Amino acid sequence: MAIHYPNGRKFVPDTNDKPVARGNSQSNRGMSLENELNLANQYYLSRGIANIHKKPTPIQIVNVDYPKRAAAKITEAYFRQASTTDYNGIYQGHYIDFDAKETTSLTSFPLSNVHEHQVTHLRDIVNQGGWAFFIIRFSKLSETYVIKASLLIAYWDQQATHRKSIPYVDIATNGQLIEQNIMPTLPYLKAVDRLMLANH
Amino acid sequence: MAIHYPNGRKFVPDTNDKPVARGNSQSNRGMSLENELNLANQYYLSRGIANIHKKPTPIQIVNVDYPKRAAAKITEAYFRQASTTDYNGIYQGHYIDFDAKETTSLTSFPLSNVHEHQVTHLRDIVNQGGWAFFIIRFSKLSETYVIKASLLIAYWDQQATHRKSIPYVDIATNGQLIEQNIMPTLPYLKAVDRLMLANH
Structure with missing residues (x-):
C-alpha cells in the first residue's frame, strides 16, 4: 500500500542519492529492481x-583472445x-520504452539518477507515438511507481531554475503504484495500463 | 537495379556461406551492411x-578493474x-524488429546464417502485432532486400524435410529491394513501407 507523505515536507538531500561511478555501487543498488523487471518480462x-x-x-571491446x-x-x-533507455519492446501492439531507477530518498526522486541522453530518447519516443515511461522505486518505502515520461521531462526541463528532484507526492499522485504480487512479483504492465489508458 | 536470376538455376553450395566462429570473420563480413544500417538509423x-x-x-562480464x-x-x-534480434525501435507508431545478414551466395540465402532464437523472437513479434522483417544482402550482387519475417519462418519450418536456404528468386519476388541512395545510402524504411503496407 502506498503511504502518501504530506505535501510541503522539507526536501532533505540524501547523500546516497549522489551519482556514483558507472559500474560501481549504483548498479548493485539497482539489482533487485532489475531482477524483478527481468522476471516480469520473462513471465510476460x-x-x-x-x-x-x-x-x-x-x-x-578492445582486445579478444581466441x-x-x-x-x-x-x-x-x-x-x-x-x-537509449535500458528497456524496450512491444505490448498489445504498442511500442514500449522505459528506464528504471531506485532511490533511498523518502521524499523525492533526485534527477541526478537520470542522464540527459535518456530524457532526449524518451522525448523522441513520445513524439513517435510510443508508450514512454519511467519506473521509480523508493526502496526504503518498498514502493515502486510508473510515471509517464512527460512528468519526468517536465521536471527535467525546469531543473536549472527550480528543484532538481521530483517530489514523492507528485510521483504518487500522477504515477501509478505497481501492486506487488506473487508471479510475477512486479506486474508493472498493469500499472502501465492504468497510467497510459486513463488519460487517453 | 535488381537482376532477377532465372528460376530453376541449380543451387551450388558456397563454402563462404558456412557459419564461422562468433566474433571472427562473420562480423567483419557483416561490417558494411551494419554500418549502412547504423547511418540510416542516425539519419532517421x-x-x-x-x-x-x-x-x-x-x-x-567476469572481471573489472577500477x-x-x-x-x-x-x-x-x-x-x-x-x-532477440539485433535491431528494434519505433517507426510511425509501429514497433519495428529485424535482423540483417549478408551472404556471398548468388542463388540463395542459407538458413545457417540464422539462429533458432532469432526465428523464435520474430515469430513472437509477428504475434504481438509488430513489424517483423529480415534484411538480406547478396554482397556479390550488390543487392539488399527486405523480406517479411513470415517468409523466413516458412522456410525455417520446412528445412528439416526440404531445402536449407531461401532461393534468391523467392526473396527478389516476395521481398522489396532497397534502392541505394546518397543520404542515407540504404533508405531501408522505404522498402519496409512497400513490404508492410502492400499486403495489409
Missing part, C-alpha cells in the same frame, strides 16, 4: 502478453555510454 | 522519422548468445 514473454527486454550494457577449443575471451573492454 | 533519428537502434552485443583516476577496465568477459 512466456504467456504471450508482451515482448520486452533489457538491452545489454554497451561495451567497447584460444583453441575454448570460447573467445575478451581481455580488454570498457563501458560505453548508452544512447 | 535526426529527422524525427524513426527511432531504431542496434542493440549492444551481449557480454558476460583503477584510480581512469575508466573502469573489463579484463575478463565472454560473448553471450543474444535472445
